[in-house]
Amino acid sequence: MEKLLQWSIANTQGDAQAKERAGNPDPNALAQLLGNVVDDVTLMRENLKNASNPELSLENREISLDNFEMLIENLDNANNIQNLKLWDPLLNLLNAKEPSIRSLVCSIIGTAVQNNPKSQKNFTSYDNSIKKLIQISLDKSEQTSVKIKALYALSNSCRNFEKGYELFEAENGWLIVSDLIFETGKNNLLNYKLQLRFLSLLSSLLSTAFNKKKENFIQNEKVIQILTKLATQNIEKISFIDNSLNIIGQLISHNYNFNDQEKSHIITLLENLDNVKNELSKEDYKLVQSLTV
Template sequence: MEKLLHWSIAQQAGDKEALSKIGTPDPKALNQLFGGPDEASLMKESVMVVENPEVSNEDKIIALENLEMLIENLDNANNIENLKLWLPLLNILGNDSYNDEIRTLILSIIGIAVQNNNKSQSDFNKYDQGIKLLIELGEKSQDLDLKLKALFAISSFIRDYKPGYEKFEQLNGWNLITLDIKDNSPKLNLRVLSLIASILSNGLSPNTEAHLRKNNIGHKLAILLNDDAHPNLIDKTLNIISNLYHLKYEFTPEEKYEIDAGLETIEGLSDRLNLDDLETAKMSVSK
């Protein structure tokens, strides 16, 4: 508070040198000094706005965009559980009377809150309907943006978090692993590859390996090694192949043949790709 007082005096006097020495005060302290709501109150109010049937969709979207910015702060993301906001957020997400843009924003909020955040992952994991709802939206939604955000939220939730992955596996989340160079958009393929990377972040258990083989993962990765594909898509594919190699996953002879053929196809793009992953991918099929 003393720093805030010195800052206020320097601000009123226009003393730039003093302001530079003092630095920018804590926004929370400023809010308290001038009577503005703290961030926890703003988070609760944002959800209340969305739940209010009298509020327009446009204002609900603005409220969620504000919440999305707030939870980029780790402390605010971790405060979702303390404020008892996970359940209302999931109730909104599961209510198809809300439009796709609103539900897509909810998915984005979930994905950001749990991303690289073990506490929020654990908090979200308390709600059994959470991952179930994410998987249902990822599998059944006809809206591409909604599907992409569902996959993002799932990937964030299960990355480096085995309890989340175990629920994902139990709920047949592997049905989401659909890679297709012809029918899928590049964005969708990228999201599916990110999901595979998140699965592999939990290691290669016998069950995971069985799922990979059941899904013909080597074949699906090989079809993405195409010089017509976007370099980002090829790079992500090479990264997955590299991860599998480091996890000692053994491709079948047929898969090795297909991947090797794909690597030859993209040889001309090597200056635009991650060379470490490219070399590791070559090693994975050289045996």
């Protein structure tokens, strides 16, 4: 085995003389070493098993979930969550008493379903999937860091996926808009991240079929008023303003019927953007500006 190690180091370093001294490895030793390489399926199972074991230290459980998320960044591994029957134990961990565990699981969900229709379908086939993420987002006692990851998971579960949105609507997910965002009154980094996730969620909700019911939700939950208020509070953050204008632009593209109050809020926002408008997306700015003509 020591000779095999020397051969491996010499090959990695590209040292011709060292390679010559090390010679060729013993085929049997090499086969034994390669045979010990653990495949991704085994690693996924083992990491989730460790993460679910309350007898392990919190740090080791967190590391296991971090490892699991790195594995499912691979599309095939993400889809294998269903094949390996791992969605149930993952969803059970959303009830863990430790906030860091809940946060990591929400992040895993968001990563698994991101731009992945197959995993979106698999995840939303579980009765407590979207529902649990909404409950976390609306829980007054939940930590902001966990809510940020829950919104990440919700956004990716609903984006361009009709069933995801239907479940979101059926579980009263629109309450998040009016209920959650007013937690962000304090000016700190966590709340800013929460606001960004809120914008991402809004964009996802508008990525599926638009109808009168969705329009009513937007008006009843005062989405435009909240959106323009947040944008005004973050007037110096160009990316935030761009995202906000893009969402209003999405609504325009959907032929959303803006009422007079909503138009008034948008006009006020545009007036406040006068000093930074040259830094914004010209296409989105002009589209939103068309409402005022």
